Amino acid sequence: MKQSNLFSKTQKFAPKDEVSKNAQLLIRAAFIHKEMAGVYSFLPLGLRVIEKISKIIEEEMNSIGGVKMKSTALQKKETWEKTNRWDDALVDNWFKTQLKNGTDLGLAFTHEEAFTELMKDYIESHRDLPAYPYDIRDMFRNETRSKSGIMRGREFFWKALYSFSKNKEEHNIFYEKAKEAYQKIFQRVGLGDLTYLTFASGGTFSKFSHEFQTLSEAGEDLIYLDEEKKIAVNREVYSDEILEELGLDKNKLIEKKAIETGNIFTLGTKFSEPAQLIYKDKEGKEQLVFMGSYGIGISRLMGTVVEVFADEKGIVWPESIAPFKVHLINIGVEEEAEKLYEELKEKGIEVFWDDRDKRPGEKFADADLMGMPYRVVISPKTLESNSVELKKRSEDSVEMISQEKLFEILK
């Protein structure tokens, strides 16, 4: 893509009321636009990141049997009354609205109830189980304060999968698979080394839930981690008794701030019972479906990546989710630059060409701010030696190489 075709532009300043690093950088780099506190549009570059993260998540969910669908934001009061989650005194982050005839509706902040109700139309017998529907969509949470940029949006983008199993045994098999799939997702988006499987509070049907906590000073959670074992314990369940149960040595644990980037939860029959989501087993006996939930905040993940990798010059995207692999900058020599741009595209390399008539300093500063993994400069100077200048965003050193070498490296 040519930068001149992009309607959005980098900004000198983020709005004054924007205190989070992720939103400040993403606004300045023209990845997002602030509509109000906690509500952001995703500009073309930002949407490309969202789409790349979504694709990785989709692939991993499909690989464990997930089937994608598209649920709704609008929610019926009656559905949520069954589980006692409608009343604002009990659930404090609803956005509520009404039909013209006065019927109360809510905007989904999660989807356990909706998916449970929906599956009542499709689950009758043990032959219909297990089932793993998921969806990727906007959700809404009426946060009282919203100061963490896209890490805690009032309107945000997330993936939720719900598992429907015949019993706890069948559930546990999938739960372990989901754990592995989540670890792959964090690896693939570039957060693997910073993200810890974390024991957190469970519910009636399992002692623990599992969070995926990414180390960051911007995190709202406090975890105690064992670096060797690559597991952690959330402060909410941190006790001598629990540590012993998990075989963790208190003296080896390090206290760290972290961002909850994903969580998986054994729901058991907490939702199937009030909704009466029932199947007939092989003996024809009625049984409650055993459920689990598996969430990842996609916009939160994007914000987390910004928080943990950005440097003083701007954003640093991992290659797997960067909007473009290469930021091509020309200093003069438009014709040669265009030729290189076309050749890169032809070879299937995602390239963003700063074809604007701007000072080199401005182009370099924008490239650093926007954070594509590779910067390629073509100028009269590089052409003299029949080469281009290559720099990785995450490194300081600059290389002069031939175009052939460039194609090899970027392939």
Add this chain to the structure above:
Amino acid sequence: MKQSNLFSKTQKFAPKDEVSKNAQLLIRAAFIHKEMAGVYSFLPLGLRVIEKISKIIEEEMNSIGGVKMKSTALQKKETWEKTNRWDDALVDNWFKTQLKNGTDLGLAFTHEEAFTELMKDYIESHRDLPAYPYDIRDMFRNETRSKSGIMRGREFFWKALYSFSKNKEEHNIFYEKAKEAYQKIFQRVGLGDLTYLTFASGGTFSKFSHEFQTLSEAGEDLIYLDEEKKIAVNREVYSDEILEELGLDKNKLIEKKAIETGNIFTLGTKFSEPAQLIYKDKEGKEQLVFMGSYGIGISRLMGTVVEVFADEKGIVWPESIAPFKVHLINIGVEEEAEKLYEELKEKGIEVFWDDRDKRPGEKFADADLMGMPYRVVISPKTLESNSVELKKRSEDSVEMISQEKLFEILK
């Protein structure tokens, strides 16, 4: 995909309160799930249709310079007060909600105001124009009644592009391109022959807007069409004077019911003026940006396709937007069916295999109801003659052909 992996299942009956043909069929065929009147989840097969239509629209929008972004549902009161579209007495299809602190918010039913405000951050000079942002997302309309299935949802899926031009001349060039792109979209989704460019009421900045009206008895609009010229006039502007202006002969026009599947509109400075969306021209003089809007309801388009092509047995999908090209049915012979299934997938042919242990009659009825373009049957009988049975959903005749021939036809 194997049908046994799909959690959703065909239904004998649609809900009693569902009166529209499109929703009745789509619910029975397990493409959508009704949450409440006008609010539908898209099940895996339905989502595949939505994604295929979206992809076609994206390609056509990109080809005329459109750049995709992701806007928000939550809208600020102040933005809409500027254009006098906040008050429920003036705009009657808002869903409204509030932040915890009592701030009024709305759920977007259209995006002129939001895009205009957003572009204020990116448009300063004539060099920033033209610009063509678009997005594809859920929108919300608080319809008093919602009886047309997914053709008039309270929560629906649509594409909107807004054009920002320096002046009317620049606008007109794009407007004509958009008209052509829309015609390509309707061709590609299979509605080309039934869809007419229709003159409808304009506004201050142009006498007419243009609608794309698809002929259907389920339509809410009445149009007068000239079949030869392939253009039509909406009843709202139908008069002797207008016909003369358009060079249409009253005696050649046919009155037809039609569904408004798309519309393009010259907005002029209607939105840029109240928002003060201004650019500096070459002489440094401040000018208002000249705008246009270009909408297509994606879920409505899907519903329209069902309305116009379905027969007494079920849905008939055009190949371009069918969830799968082929519905493979085996009668016994699982092993041979699996082999054929894998081979079709290997050749890049999208195949949906009814691998369930069901009676042939039930499999055939489901295939007709679901409407994939090709049905392929493999059975002991077809294997005897080393062949498979091929039937197009839109035709009655059945062919016995070799697998090699099958691959050739489906390629």
